[in-house]
Amino acid sequence: MAPPTSRELAELAYATYGKSTGGRNYQGLPMPDWDELTAAIQLAWIEAAGAIALNTIASLTGATGTLEPSVGDIVLVPMNPADNNGATEGPAIITRVWSKTTVNVRVLADSHNIDWRTSLTHVDSLAAVDAAAAVWTWPGGDDD
Template sequence: MPIPTTRELAEVAYAAYGTSTGHKNYQGLPMPAWSELTDRIQLAWIEATAAVVTTTLVGLTGVSDSPIPDVGDVVLVLVDPAENNGATEAPAVVTRVWNETTVNARVLHDGPRQSWRTSLVYRETLDGTEGTPAIWTWPGGGN
């Protein structure tokens, strides 16, 4: 059986949430089907699922690095602190996987700004890579 993608797991989580609430949202209104959700809401479910998966894998294995990212995985990138509420790192959702170390991602700044990064290259840690916008690492990857 192939390992499900983060997106597939997010769909499972959304369906389970629906089952547990009688397919009602937090307002008590009927939940839309996954395919009817906006991209932003789907992305929120994918990000939440990725966080749970990452936490579970780290807890089970003690290893936070997965060798190959997948579309929908959440990684960390360096950002300008002036555009990120003072923080030098921000989460980014993988939008394209070129190979096991190179991805494109949408950066989720702590604020209204969002940006895209292309051809990001993996590093075990973001330490010492300040000023290099084309680097990504896994959450918990040494920082």
């Protein structure tokens, strides 16, 4: 069984928050469903959940400083196999770090295509991710 993604953790956290507040937001108004949230609010929940997950992993493994992305780091992103010589993932170089879980990258496809992607969110695995998903993971993180 694959570990939950940052998005799945964010949705769980949002639902749990709603359950604990009787379905009310911080203003006391009814909370919208997850799918009704703006992309910016969803991203904020995803970043928060991703940061908690990364800190938990670091704490459990004793890792220190190895889980924070930096400009120039190589990460993996999902790829359309037609644009990547048949491969479903490809390397990318981080060009901008927004947070511990959100980065911009330049994709190094196994083709003539040059692809820039922005505001990608960290996931633990690319195994069940659509090729168009705005996500990234560390190399060696997938178990497939």
